[in-house]
Amino acid sequence: MSDTQFGRYGGQYVPEALMPALEELEDAYERYVLGNEDGFLDEFRERIRDFGGRPTPLGRADRLSDRYGREVYLKREDLLHGGAHKLNNALGQVLLAKYMGKERIIAETGAGQHGTATAMAAAHLGMPCEIYMGRTDVNRQRPNVFRMRINGAEVNPVDIGRGTLKEAISETMRDWSRTVEDSHYVIGSVVGPSPFPRMVRDFQAIISEEAREQIRERTGGLPDSVVACAGGGSNTMGMFHEFVPDEDVSLFAVEAGGSSLEVDEDAGVAPNSASLSTGADGVLHGARTRLLQDSDGQIMESHSVSAGLDYAGVGPELAYLVDEGRVTPVNVDDDAALEAFHRFSTSEGIIPALETAHAFAYLEEAGDELGEVVIVNVSGRGDKDLETVIEETDRRGIEAAPEMSVFDGGLR
Amino acid sequence: MSPPPSGDGTEPADELAAAFADGPAFVPYLVAGDPDYESSLQYVEALARGGADVIELGLPFSEPIAEGPTIQSAIVRSLEAGMSPERFFAFVEELDVDVPLVCMTYYNLLYQYGAEEGSRPFVERAAEAGIAGFVVPDLPAEEAGPLRAACDEFGLDLIFIVAPTTRGERLERTRERVSGYVYVQARLGTTGAREEVSDRTESSLERIDDWDVPKAVGFGIKTGDHAERIVRAGADGVIVGSALVDVVAEGVEEGRPAAETAAILEERATELKRGALRGASEPEAEQP
Structure with missing residues (x-):
């Protein structure tokens, strides 16, 4: 079993254009998240306490x-x-993107909780942020759409298919394959190609x-x-x-x-x-x-x-x-x-x-x-x-x- | 269609390499079954008449993460009209064309077809239908071991994409596993026709200059002039998808008879093929 997998699950089934970004992310994950290089983890722990309000009771x-x-x-x-728990991951990844020298944050959202958390983390850390959200979810989660906009994020409705999380993830991957050199994709769950499932789990x-x-x-x-x-x-x-x-x-x-x-x-x-x-x-x-x-x-x-x-x-x-x-x-x-x-x-x-x-x-x-x-x-x-x-x-x-x-x- | 090779561990067929042997190849792409099975048969045959050297046929998947809006819409039309892996194989068998066909699809469809056996049964069935090779945009070289083995077993080629971001060790890994031709992605992003040809194409071609498979450039090529410039930049072939799928989409929107759309596709194909040929000729020869 390679370290991109969990038993037979996991792996990296993505377009070739994204593979170098996954390698770069893997490297950053090992150095900063696992190795606490440049005090990354210390800063994360401090911010999730002071900005996030941890520990939760x-x-x-x-x-x-x-x-x-x-x-x-x-x-x-x-x-x-x-x-919601979403900020643990969003703050971790936006901070990591900063350490990696990325200039722009993109993310998908379903209920809007991850998009909201990402928009907050991006505002907190001074990064521009764009969120993709299925049209159905935009309509049924309006308060979160307002919160994202108010935190300064762009919200891009996705009209493909039934317009929920699946379509939003696909569309964010498409954005990332265009902008991979200067953008980081803050995936919102323990899904996606390696190293995302491990990294998101570690932040959560x-x-x-x-x-x-x-x-x-x-x-x-x-x-x-x-x-x-x-x-x-x-x-x-x-x-x-x-x-x-x-x-x-x-x-x-x-x-x-x-x-x-x-x-x-x-x-x-x-x-x-x-x-x-x-x-x-x-x-x-x-x-x-x-x-x-x-x-x-x-x-x-x-x-x-x-x-x-x-x-x-x-x-x-x-x-x-x-x-x-x-x-x-x-x-x-x-x-x-x-x-x-x-x-x-x-x-x-x-x-x-x-x-x-x-x-x-x-x-x-x-x-x-x-x-x-x-x-x-x-x-x-x-x-x-x-x-x-x-x-x-x-x-x-x-x-x-x-x-x-x-x-x-x-x-x- | 060409007969299937035996499944006894033969090397990939040279059908695809041969298609690039006589000057620059024109490789059009359409989604099979877009907007319906019968029309699509006519469209693919029109591309062959227009001078296609290889045809890439999209087998639609519901989550096409590498495609831009044009091809996404085509995939929706085809799926709504009932396209499935079995119908796709029937489609390939029914096609009356004399050029090698490459199946472009996403890994889950290959994988599901074989259930416990992985991608092997799909490759076996594709070989039987007369498919010459595969492009699987969500399958990088790292994950392609089982599919490469199945392609080798049934004598099919496995084409990989080289992106502007592909460098160093990744290039070597791809080089070891690619056969048929290499798909050079002209620019970052998803598929889709563009007005400008990316200047990243040349540097991509330079990086793989010494590879012994033909280099076909795709993503964003729209006109005969684009095709000419791409070939002049060193490509052995041009892949054109969205610009042709656009013709199908227009036909649907305007309610054109299929035969009329087929005629336009043939004309467009002819122009693109001529453009590619111009790119291979001496520049002076253009102005008599």
Whole structure:
């Protein structure tokens, strides 16, 4: 197994024009990130503390603990600057780009959380920044579009295909193949060609580094299980990484089951984003991994009520850990995620991102496999999702939802 | 179509090299099945009549990360009209042309076709259909081991792209694995027709001057004059994609009959081929 791979997954399936940039990045990753050359890591740690607000707390969820009869702890990445775990990676990569002498930042975004984090990091470090975002996502994540623009980033809507994360990544790769000599592509998850999956994981691993220490301080031991939602898998790998060698800690990756796990091959639509649970081996966006695809190998249009999980692929390391039996993939559907969104908001006083709500929906469905002590990664806060949640809740008649018709003539 | 070579470990066929033997080669590209199967057959045959020496046929993939907007749209049209790997092979078998055909597609399609066996079954089927070689834009030399082996087994060529950013060890690695011809990417970015010919083409050609495979330059070539300049800069061939796909797109937009679009494509091909030939002639010979 070469160091670009995780078992049979990973690799570098990209146009030739990008290969030298990946070699340059690999070199910079080894020197600055792994080797702390020029004090890179020291500066990163200082900035993620002073600008980002790390460490984030680990807190006990009192009412959920009562409800499930187990100790439920929350790792509060929603309290990181920007409202999601995304800044760990975005700040790390924008800083790395600066050390590499790059002059421009490009990035894709799905839910807009990564784009927002990148725009903030770029503004913080004084770098020009352009974000590609699928048209569908632009429309359903408007608050994040405003935030990116207000931080000074250009937002380029992508009209190809269904206009979600998959198309945004492809379009950012196209930009990068034009501008590779002076631009750095800040990929937003543990996906893409090597060394991105390893590098993004390393920037996100600060989550589990802290959580592992914090839970030992609180309980004197390790948790029985760790739960995180999984789209591309960056909060997942960040939350799991330091626990991977702890064999007694079960790791659950909760995917978006969408509206159904069935696939409509004729329409090219998989109405879910559960590539670990239902996908097959293939090559997409630079890496071999597990994908939602038809029997010819055409990539399916995925679906989730949560834009941040709506992706047809998944990080290659996560696919590998699932194959090895180290990580258990599970999934919950759109309705369960919406129920969990409301339940968690009213019982704990934290409005979670719709992505994160999937992890909480799994708590409701899971049984003894979670054990006595469980940590859930609160990957982000849900302010960006309020419009979607109110609309979808209304449409589906979600039980756990509060009455929202406080306005004259109802909500709209 | 040419008969398939035996699958007993033969060297790559010299079909492609032969296409470059008699002066500069004109290598047009179209997406197979764009905008539909029947019209596309006529278009490819028109390119052959117009003087194509090799034809690159795109087998559409849903995530074409190396393509600009023109070819992306063609890929969407073709997929919507039902193109698939099996239909592609039928298309190749039905084509009535006398030039070698190169399949240009993305790795996942080759890989999925064979399921557990990787890319080998796809190569075997392509050889049987009469394909002479492959260009796989998302497969750099590093990842190409299994496909190179399968191509060697069935006597197909594997063409690699050399970009303006390809230097040093990467050039050597590509040189070791390339056969048929080398695809010299004229400028950075995705595919697409441009008004100007990049001055990076010459320096790219210089870097691979001593390679023993023919050098074909693509990305951005639009007119006969471009083709002439590229050949004059030292290319053994010119690859033209987006400028021809544009003709197909215009035909769709304007509701032109397929035969009319085919005629325009033939004319465009003739002009490009003539341009390439001019590039190989003595400069004085241009002004009688």
